Amino acid sequence: MVTCPSCGTVAADGSAFCEHCGTALGASAPAAVAVLETPDEPATPVCRSCGGTIAPDGYCEHCGELAVSARDHWTELPSPLVGGVCDKGRRKSRNEDAMALAVVGTTAVLVVCDGVSNIPDSDVASLAASRAARDVLATAEPQTVSSWSALLITAAAAADQAIADAVGDMTGRAEPPSCTFVATVVDGPTVVAGWLGDSRAYWIPDEGDSHQISVDDSAANEMIARGIPRARAEASREGHAITRWLGPDAETVVPQTATTRAQGPGWVLVVSDGLWNYCSEAADVADLLHRTAEKVGPSPDAIAGELVRWANEQGGHDNITAALARVAAPFDTVQTEETVSAQSAPPAA
C-alpha cells in the first residue's frame, strides 16, 4: 500500500501521483511519518476562493481556482488559545514549511520547521521533523525551566532522526533534505524556546516591549554582530544563509535555547521567514500582531490566517507559517532569571 506523503490519501497501486492532492508518489516516499491529520477537511473539496466545488481535475468548477492540497495550506487549533496556519505562499511551487502544535494540560507546544528550498523531499523532512519534536514535547511531564531546555534538545534530536527515517537512503543524493527548527513550550508564564536556523519565536506582550526570543543562526546575524544594520544584513543576498539546521548533513543538531518569563498577558508567536521577511523587528511584529488581532478578533487561528494573508499580499515569495499561543494570568510577580543560556540572550527590543 502506498500512502501520499503530503495528504495521507491511500493511492492505487502503481499510481505516480496522489489522486487527492497531486503530490508525486516517489517509490521511497515515506508512509506513516508524513501523514497529515486534517479532521476538518470536508469530504467534497471546496474552493478556498469562492466556495465552489472542486472538480476531479483539481480546479474549481466555478472560478477555476487551483485547489489547494492539505499540504499546501492548513490550520491547526489544538485549543482556543493555541493555533496556527501553514501556507505555500504565492511564489513557491511547494510548501516546504511545516508546523505541529499541541496542548497538554496548561502547556502549549509550538513547532515550526522550514524546509530548505528546492531540495527534493524538504517538505517531507520539515513535516516529519516538526511532528516528531511536538510528540516529544507533548508527552513530557510538567517541567522546570531547565528540564524544558533539556527536553528541547531531545526534541531536536528526535526531529533529526525523523528526517532520516522519512527520507530514507541518502546515498547518491547531492543535497540531502534539511530544515530549520524552532520549538516553543509555553508553560504558564514560562516560555522556553529552542532553535536551529532562522525560524523565529517572538514574545509579544499586550503592553510593554516585545522581543525576539530566538536568535537566528544566520549569516545575517553574524553580519549584525559585526555592526551591519539589521535591515541591510537581512536584505543582503547571503543574509538568508543559515548556519545551523536539521538533516543528514547537519554538523550539530543541538539547538540553542532561551527562556522568557511573561510579566503580563501576551502572545508567543512562532514564524518562518516567509512572514518575517516582510516584518522583522520585534516592535514592528508587535504592531502587526496587535493590528491584526484588532481586525479579526482574539482567536489564534484567525490571527495566524490573517498574518499569512498579509504576507501573501506583500508578495508571498516564500512559504509562510505563523503559530501563536496566548499567555494569560496567573503571573507571579517575582523576577526570575530570564535566560538560561548565556549565548542566547534575547536582544534588547
Add this chain to the structure above:
Amino acid sequence: MADFRTEVFQNEFLSDGATDVHAIVTVTSSGAGTAASSGGGVAEIVIIDTSGSMSGPNIEAAKYAAQVAVDQIADGTWFAVIGGSHVANRAFPYPNAPVAIVQMEPGAREEAKRAISFMRPSGGTAMSTWLRLADAIFAMVPQAAQKHAILLTDGRNESEPRAELSKAISDVTGHFQCDARGVGSSWEVAELREIATALLGTVDLIRNPADIAEDFKALVNESMSKGVADAELRVWAPQGAQVLFVRRVAPTVEDITSRRTEVNALTGAFPTGAWGDESRDYHVAIRVPSKPVGSEQLAARVQIAVGGDVLASGLVKARWSDDSSLTARINPEVAHYTGQAELASVIQEGLAAKASGDEATATVKLGRAVQLAAETGNEEATSRLRRVVEIDDEEKGTVRLKRNADKLDEMALDTASTKTTRVRR
C-alpha cells in the same frame, strides 16, 4: 464507442497584469467505427445541379458521378437524389413514389442509377430550394443519427436574391451536414463556402468534369466512415472570464465562436458534426481577470461531448509570473495557427479586392499571404499563390499581380484558403 483524447499546447505563463490565454487543443478520435455501426442509421442525399448551364459534358459527368456515389452508398443507408435548378425536384425516389427516401438495396441502387440517367438540364439556379427539399426529405427519417448531403453546381445562385439562400442555410443549419462542390469557373466560391461552413462540410473546386466521380466516391466513403454521428466541442471558462474566440484551425480554419449554444452559464457547446478516426485542432482564446504574480488558475476546460457525455477534457491554464524568460515565450502551435488563420483571411480579402478592381489592396494582401505561407511552411498555399501573383521577395511579401491569371487558379486559391498545414513537431 470511439475514444477521444485531447492534447493542449500553450504557454500558460502570463506576465504581471496580462489577461489573455491562448491555447491550441488537439482532439483525436480513434475506434470510431463506421457510420453503419453508429446505430440509428445514416441518410445520404446527392444534389446535382440540373440548370440549363450544365448542358454538355458537365451534366453527363455529374450524372455519372451521382451513379458512382450511389454505388458507394452502403446497403441499409437511407438515400435520395435531388436535381436542382430554379426549383428542386426529387429524381429518386421517383417524384410519384409514395415515400421520399428509401433504404439502399441492390434493386433500389439499379433503379436510382436509371433515374439519374433521365435527368435533363434546364432552367435557372436557386439553391435555397435545393437545401429546403433536402431538409424536408431528411425530416422523413428522424431516426437517422447521421445525415449528409453532397451538393454539386456549376453556376451562380442567379435565380434568387442572395438573402434567400442565406435564409435557407440558416433554417437548415444543424439538421444535416453538406459538402459543396463547384465544377468549372462560373460558380461563386463565397456562396458554396457559406453553405459548407454552416453545414459543417467542405467546399472544393473540381477543375475537370471527369474528376467529379472520383470526388463523389471519396465524399461518400468519408461520410460512411464516420462512426460518431455528432460530437460537440464544449468550452468552460471561469466566472468573470470572457471567451474571446473559438476557432477550428485544422484541417481547415473556421471561426465557430458565434455557434455557441449554452450548456450552462459557464459552458458553451459548439457543433463539430460527425467524426471518423481523425484529429482536429482548435484555437481557444480566453480573457481572465489578472491575478497576482504566483497565482495559478484554470482558464478553460475544452471538452468533447457525444450525446451529452463528456468523453475527453483538456485543461487550459493561466499562471502569472514575473520571470520574463517564461512569459515571453510564444507557443509554437499558437503562433503557427495564428499565422494560418491570418493567411486564410488575407487570401480571401486579397482576391475580393482584386475582383473589385482594387489592385493596390490586392497586392498588399496577397503579398502578406505569400509571406505568411512561407513563415508557416504552407507550401501548397505558396504554390497556389504563385499561379496568381509574381513573387519578388517571399520573405518581405513583395509581389505583383499576374495580368493574365487563370480564373480557375484564383478560385482554387480561394476555396483552399482555409486549408491549414499542421505544426511540424
